[in-house]
């Protein structure tokens with residue numbers, strides 16, 4: 040069988056994890072900080088905090104930016120539900136901005152119209168770097184200055200992606216960036232996530248919230264007690280930490296990120312080349328971006344999408360679809376959202392298929408996928 044995504048864990052990763060298992064610290068030890076520093080270096084960021092998943096990272100990002108009841112936040116329908124849940128868990132109201140049909144990312148055009156018309160302006164916006172392709176970061180940043188909203192980048196797909204020379208995660212054009220280390224993503228820690236942040240204030244807030252609301256910064260204590268056993272709770276949080284076993288796996292994985300991304304881009308180029316003569320819309324990567332190609336999403340005529348999808352699955356090619364528009368899930372219907380409100384995202388979900396792409400996908404397997412697609416189109420009238 041050929042999955043749509045798969046982790047690559049090698050002997051070196053396993054050896055590193057083994058060492059930690061035999062060490063004094065399984066959690067709250069030195070490997071957590073080691074991993075965070077490696078992310079900082081990769082992203083050219085001064086602050087990184089690791090957590091137990093990207094879902095948690097998105098929630099903590101909203102909390103750190105003080106999103107609360109009475110506030111409104113916006114995101115795109117074309118994302119995993121966690122992006123939207125983050126703000127809803129803070130008690131805020133949600134609304135959506137449609138995507139651009141070429142990039143599948145937040146449409147700056149739709150956003151401008153919506154911002155002009157909106158009676159209630161968003162306190163923050165969460166754009167997604169869909170499939171690993173950066174959204175238009177500079178334009179969104181400009182709008183955030185004009186309309187006074189914060190930005191959390193959902194970069195769950197985009198560790199290792201670039202906008203010109205600027206790595207995703209630098210927070211040059213945002214307040215916080217969030218990454219996922221779920222096994223299908225660019226690197227893995229089993230489960231895990233991280234936030235990079237624009238400033239120390241946000242970093243301190245996240246560190247407190249992920250440690251049950253406890254501060255260990257002596258200079259922040261209300262009381263002037265300096266015993267080692269003393270601590271103060273200053274906010275309400277939970278334990279959202281990443282442990283050292285996961286962190287060392289991530290630190291070992293991140294050493295290979297260049298080759299992972301190169302391989303993903305090679306696989307994408309090969310699909311581009313071999314599928315160009317078929318009635319398939321291929322991914323469109325504007326020149327200034329380097330995609331991390333977490334996903335390789337094709338779009339076909341919606342009349343044949345399900346048939347093609349099922350035929351691929353029948354041949355044990357486990358393609359997927361990203362994403363069911365968030366606003367069409369039952370809990371959003373209850374809030375009053377309807378089909379037809381975000382037509383580009385809706386059509387995207389009716390036309391797209393995520394083909395297999397992962398560093399260890401062999402040419403032989405990729406050729407099997409391509410052959411299946413070719414025979415489908417040779418035998419299907421459009």
Ligand SMILES: *Cc1c(COP(=O)(O)O)cnc(C)c1O
Nearest residue numbers: 092093094119121195219220221
């Ligand atoms: C995977 C993913 C998440 C959630 O990541 P977890 O680490 O599984 O919590 C959030 N947003 C997007 C866009 C994702 O793809």
